[in-house]
Amino acid sequence: xxxxxxxxxxxxxxxxxxxxxxxxxxxxxxxxxxxxxxxxxxxxxxxxxxxxxxxxxxxxxxxxxxxxxxxxxxxxxxxxxxxxxxxxxxxxxxxxxxxxxxxxxxxxxxxxxxxxxxxxxxxxxxxxxxxxxxxxxxxxxxxxxxxxxxxxxxxxxxxxxxxxxxxxxxxxxxxxxxxxxxxxxxxxxxxxxxxxxxxxxxxxxxxxxxxxxxxxxxxxxxxxxxxxxxxxxxxxxxxxxxxxxxxxxxxxxxxxxxxxxxxxxxxxxxxxxxxxxxxxxxxxxxxxxxxxxxxxxxxxxxxxxxxxxxxxxxxxxxxxxxxxxxxxxxxxxxxxxxxxxxxxxxxxxxxxxxxxxxxxxxxxxxxxxxxxxxxxxxxxxxxxxxxxxxxx
Amino acid sequence: xxxxxxxxxxxxxxxxxxxxxxxxxxxxxxxxxxxxxxxxxxxxxxxxxxxxxxxxxxxxxxxxxxxxxxxxxxxxxxxxxxxxxxxxxxxxxxxxx
Numbered sequence: 313x314x315x316x317x318x319x320x321x322x323x324x325x326x327x328x329x330x331x332x333x334x335x336x337x338x339x340x341x342x343x344x345x346x347x348x349x350x351x352x353x354x355x356x357x358x359x360x361x362x363x364x365x366x367x368x369x370x371x372x373x374x375x376x377x378x379x380x381x382x383x384x385x386x387x388x389x390x391x392x393x394x395x396x397x398x399x400x401x402x403x404x405x406x407x408x409x410x411x412x413x414x415x416x417x418x419x420x421x422x423x424x425x426x427x428x429x430x431x432x433x434x435x436x437x438x439x440x441x442x443x444x445x446x447x448x449x450x451x452x453x454x455x456x457x458x459x460x461x462x463x464x465x466x467x468x469x470x471x472x473x474x475x476x477x478x479x480x481x482x483x484x485x486x487x488x489x490x491x492x493x494x495x496x497x498x499x500x501x502x503x504x505x506x507x508x509x510x511x512x513x514x515x516x517x518x519x520x521x522x523x524x525x526x527x528x529x530x531x532x533x534x535x536x537x538x539x540x541x542x543x544x545x546x547x548x549x550x551x552x553x554x555x556x557x558x559x560x561x562x563x564x565x566x567x568x569x570x571x572x573x574x575x576x577x578x579x580x581x582x583x584x585x586x587x588x589x590x591x592x593x594x595x596x597x598x599x600x601x602x603x604x605x606x607x608x609x610x611x612x613x614x615x616x617x618x619x620x621x622x623x624x625x626x627x628x629x630x631x632x633x634x635x636x637x638x639x640x641x642x643x644x645x646x647x648x649x650x651x652x653x654x655x656x657x658x659x660x661x662x663x664x665x666x667x668x669x670x671x672x673x674x675x676x677x678x679x680x681x682x683x684x685x686x687x688x689x690x691x692x693x694x695x696x697x698x699x700x701x702x703x704x
Numbered sequence: 705x706x707x708x709x710x711x712x713x714x715x716x717x718x719x720x721x722x723x724x725x726x727x728x729x730x731x732x733x734x735x736x737x738x739x740x741x742x743x744x745x746x747x748x749x750x751x752x753x754x755x756x757x758x759x760x761x762x763x764x765x766x767x768x769x770x771x772x773x774x775x776x777x778x779x780x781x782x783x784x785x786x787x788x789x790x791x792x793x794x795x796x797x798x799x800x801x
Contacts, residue, residue, distance in 0.1 A: 411721030472720055510723055519724040531715035532722055538715075 314492040314558070321452040322347035322485040324493065325417055325477075328459040330361045331499040334415075335386035338366035338377035342396035343429045344481035345419030349391050371400040375414070379403060382412040383520050385511030387463065390414065393481055394421035394435045401439060407474045408443030409536055410520050411509070413466030414474040416444075417459065420581065420632075421481040422668040430669020431481040433580065433632040436609075437642045443536050445475040445543055446610035450566075450584040452489035454607070455479045457560060460494065464503050465550050471543045472509055478609075480582040482669065494558065502557055544611045564613030565620050566605040569595060573602030575626040575685055576658075580606050580643060583630060583665075583672060590677030601681055606643070614650045621651065624658040628684040631664045631696070640696040661687050662696035670700065735762065739782030741797045747772050749794035756786035756795060 317324065326348045329337075337356070339349035349365075356365045364381075368374045371392050378388040392400060397418060407414055423434040436446065445465060449455040455477070462475040479485055494502075510518045524532050544564070551562035566584075569591050570576065579587050584605035594601040604620050606613075621627055631641025639645060644662035651657040661684045666672040680699065698704070710732075712718050719725065743756075750772050757765040757773050764779035765786065775786065787795040 409721060411723075509720060510725070517725070517727045519727075519729075520721060522722065522724050522730075524722055525711075527711050528718070528722075531712065531718055534715040535718050539720075 314494045314498060316490060317493045318488055318490050319452075319493075320347065320486060320488050321455050321479065321491075322419065323351045324452055324489075324491055325455050325459055325479065325485075326351035326355065327493060328456040329389050329415075329417075330355045331494065331496055332389075332415075332460055332463045332503055333361065333387065334363050334389040334463075336364045336366065336378065336381035336388045337390070338368050338374045338381070338388070339390050339392070340368050340371050340374050340396060342371070342393045343419075344421055344431070344485045345391045345393040345396075345417060347485065348417050348419070352389075371396040372403060375400040375403040375407065375416075378414045379407060379410070379412055382407075382414050382508075383410065383512050385506070385508040385513070387467075387506045388412075388414045389416070391417040391419065393419040394423055394429075397435045397439060398423065404439050404444070405442040406521065408540070409532070411472040411539075412474060413463070413472055413506075415459070415462045415466055416474065416476045418476050418478045419481045419485040420478050428668040429481070431483050431582075431632075432667045432669070433478075433642075434634070434667075436476065436478050437633040437635075440610060440642070443473070443540055444610060445471075445473055445540065445547070446478065447475070447608050448478045448581045448606065449484065450582055450605055450607070452484065452487070452491045453560065454562075455484060456491055456493060457554065457558070457562070458607075460499055460503060461550055461554055461562070463506075465543070465547050467506050468543075468546045468550070469509065471539070471546050473540060473543055478581060483582040492558075498557070502554070540611050544608070544613065547608065547611075562607060564606070564608035564616040566607055567620060568603035568605065570602035570604070570620070572600055573624065574600040575628065575681060576602045576604050576621070576624050577628045577630055577677065577681060578604040578606060578643070578647065579630045580609065580632065583632065586672060586674055587630070587677045589674045590681065593674065593678055594681055599681065599685065612646055612650070617647065617650050618654065621658055622656070626684050626687070627658040627660050628680060629660060629662045630680070631662060632666050634664055634667070634698065644696060659687065663699045664696060665699040667698070672700075676700065734778045735781050736776075736778045739777075739780060739800055741782045741784065741799045742777060743775050743780065743782070743784070743786055744796045744798050745772065745774055746794045746796070749792050751792050751794075753792075755789050755791065759785050759789045761785060
């Protein structure tokens, strides 16, 4: 039976990973994900988890060690944030290319500079095109659940891709929340032991990561793209299985009060829970507002997005990263791109909020939604707005 | 026996992650075609010391039945390191063609 716990989310994430019995954990500490590998090292030291915990000298080594372990047939886990993700960036796209089902937790944090340890999404956005499956947790429960789901999705024979689970730094990693922690028995039932497609072994020779000449590189990239696109089917199946076993529903785009909505906000990560309260306030004022909480970022859920926005007059895309010099924020860029071919599409406004840990409260979301409703009549003057900037 | 294809025809034919299950498959890749100049060995000057064998970055030099060192021209890229290192001056690089 699952147990109701009150725990810091990073520690709960580590407990959830331990329930998945990884063989190898390799990580280098960087705020704000630190408590995840730190707590896993405690769990290994206490003898509760039979895993090799590799204290590496850098994030580049952390992911490289996981690559080697996964290539040898081990279930491998790592975690990082911000500059740490950038330091491992050389290895990041190689993992999906080699079809290694590594799971990584990312405690999202702003990229330097100026140096800032607090939350935004600029770290993962810099690696969005690397070929990983990427999902965003909105709260502690989703963090626990996604950690466990991630291993099953990653290791599925039709997927064999790494998964990163994003949880907002501090807003999630350092917050104590009530959560349901599955039991070992329940996780064992959901997640079978890892059976690798191939593993480096003297009795069973295989070369991984070999050279691909121009004559084969196009085909290799096509295969990498197709397997990621096709993974959505398996993700949906596994989320369905999760719902059947644990009763908690997962969808690429979660909906909140979307019945008859004319205006909707679209958020990633922990912002969604704050925005829910704002939607309640707007509905009380008689505004037909709803919320779309995107959980699956890669593969990008195009069909689900089209379905979710049909009938909307106005869509407010909330970004938590800047695409410097780009046409708008990274999430809005993709949403607009997905809707371009549609005859009927809502007016889209884009707000970039909460950079580097800047607080975003319920009143901000209400204000943003009301501004967007005002923009329904005329096109907004700017393609995007960095919200709450003093002097603008 | 049907000759093995040099490249998979389509992307669907690729193994997952482009994994290679046949050991030693790079032997089929003859890097000797890159060569612009080839090493010529003068056995009258060769003292069979093996310094060329040690320094060859391609690992394509081996000893023949008489104990002389020779490059396998299927793989020798013609870099000339062997000629540079050969202190008795037994190896000379000559332009191909």
